[in-house]
Amino acid sequence: MTNFILKNSGLSPCSLKGRDQKECIFDVNQPLLKRLFILFFFIGLGVISLRGQSEKIIQLEEMVSKYNDEQKYEKSIEVLTDFIDDPQTSSHERFYAYLYKSYTYKRLFNYPKTLYYIDEAYKEGMKSEHKEEVNNNVMAEKSFVYFDTREYDKAEQFIKKLRTAGYKHLPVTTKAWIIMQEGYINMLNKNYLDAEKNLDEAAVILEDGEPHNLPNIYAKKLELYNRMFLPEKRDSLFHIALANAKKYKKIKYEMYLYEVMKDIYKQNHDHKNALAALNAYDSLELAYNAINKSSELEILEKKSSDAKQDRQLKNEKYFKYILLGCLVIIIMLLGFFIKLSKANKEKRLLAEKETVRIKGEITHLTKQLDEKSKAAVDLSKFNLNERQLEIVKYIKEGKSNKEMADLMFISENTVKYHLKNIYEILQIENRMMIK
Incomplete structure (x- = not known):
């Protein structure tokens, strides 16, 4: 099986010596289940249907997603708060704005706040004419949260209701993730045939909608087949999953698949193949290492800085030749830049005050919520x-x-x-x- 792993990796195994696990995208010491939650979170959570949305909501979602990807979470909260407070915003639009707030807190793994804003979204959305759409999307989001927090009983309740509702008003990819969750819960409950049926159903949906995300389904099936003692089906599916990840150039998925196989071999006490899978993972990590990415950025930044210095030297030489003739112009420009600097400083101070205000508001709301949850009952x-x-x-x-x-x-x-x-x-x- 070692040759099987290395052939499919297309890479040489790297030594474990000196391996800095803190830099790994997946910590190999984490339980597999936790890593599944993390991967599932970044791929499947927060998907909302654009059908029926206004252009304003689509632009808002794109803006918030951009700020969150840049880890500018306070900016996301500021934009969403202003949008919600705008009297021109409809209840249906506020529903989505509150959902986007929940996504922001979910990115920070603050699940109590996530659920709070999902509930706020529900209350606002039920004021609109889209009650069924609101209800189904809220159930989907809550199932994702409870799946992440391993409250499977709660997640399963919403999953069953969504299946009964025919997944109406849900995007096809959200439907796939819901069904995948159902399959994973069935696997944990040892309902292996039902689990396989669910995962196959989710895979069919992604084949038409997002085939590049199929390895996420396949990874669950690898664990399922291992629990069912079907090593041949497991290994065959690993070939298929790895080929898909390579086809769509999804290095993260390749790493994820090797991580799953490593844990499977470890559970089976197959230490030789577990080490081979880990080595293949390490080789892929080198290709997707954050340190290398950072080094590339530093090189580009240095080139940009050098070019800037060259331009400054040329400008200084040029100014020496024309200094006497342009003295008046320089004084005028100096005065202009001083005024501009003062204006920018005033704008910056106003922005800082607004940020402090928003932080205070968030802190106040958090305190109120915490006090409410801690209130004693006589x-x-x-x-x-x-x-x-x-x-x-x-x-x-x-x-x-x-x-x-x-x-x-x-x-x-x-x-x-x-x-x-x-x-x-x-x-x-x-x-x-x-x-």
């Missing part, structure tokens, strides 16, 4: 029975549902039933509000 005001009080006691002790079920000699479903009733009686949303 249990003495409510008529809880003995069983419910016992569950409240265990919640305060930090017991899980399973631990409470064991202590009370009941099933977890019964615990969940009691919790649901307690939440309704106390008029709270989660156990964190029970002090």
Whole structure:
């Protein structure tokens, strides 16, 4: 199998000695599941249908996406806040603006804020005439968040509802990622045949829409086939997936596939092939190394700086020849630049004040949300029975549902039933509000 990996890599294995894992795009010490979340996040999350959107919303999405890619998150928040506050903005447009805010916080892995703005998007969107579109897209976004945070039960609830709704109003690629999630959850639940069916269904969708993203589906199927003890199908699919990644020049996917295979071999105690996969990954990393990219940029920057210095030297020599004749002009230009500098300084100060204001607003909103979530509930005001009080006691002790079920000699479903009733009686949303 070692020759199989190296042949398909098209690269020589690099030595592990001196390998700086901090520079890796994927940390080989991370659990595979976490890396799947990260890759899935950057490829599939935040996809929204452009069908029916105004040109204004399309331009807003492009602007926010650009700022987020440049890590200018405060700029994204500023633009979106101004857009939402504009009285000319419709409820349907505000729906998308709030969704884009959620994407910004999702890029920062701030999932509580992400869910908060998804809920704000839902409330605003339901004021429009596009209620079904709003509801389905919100369910899709929430399923992505809960999948990322490994709350599979919650994610699965939305996935089932979207399937029942026929994925209406969802872009085809979003539909593919939802079905892929369903397949992955089925795999974790050992429903392997259903998982394979889901992943095949998602692959068919991407074959027509985004074939360059197929390796993301194939990677899940590699793990599935390994769990099903189908090494021949697994290895054959690896050939196909790797060929696809090479065809579309997706080095990240090549790295991802070798990373998945490395973990598969490691789980199977096949250390020889695990090392070969890791070496192939390292070779690809060299081709896509951030340090090399940075070095190239530094070279370009140095060339630009040298050219600038050459121009300055020529200009200085030129000025020496005409200094006496252009003295008056230079003085006038100097005065002009001083005025321009003052004007720019004033504009910069205004921009800085506005940024401080926005930061303060974000901090204030965050504090309000945190205080709301931490507000204690006075249990003495409510008529809880003995069983419910016992569950409240265990919640305060930090017991899980399973631990409470064991202590009370009941099933977890019964615990969940009691919790649901307690939440309704106390008029709270989660156990964190029970002090």
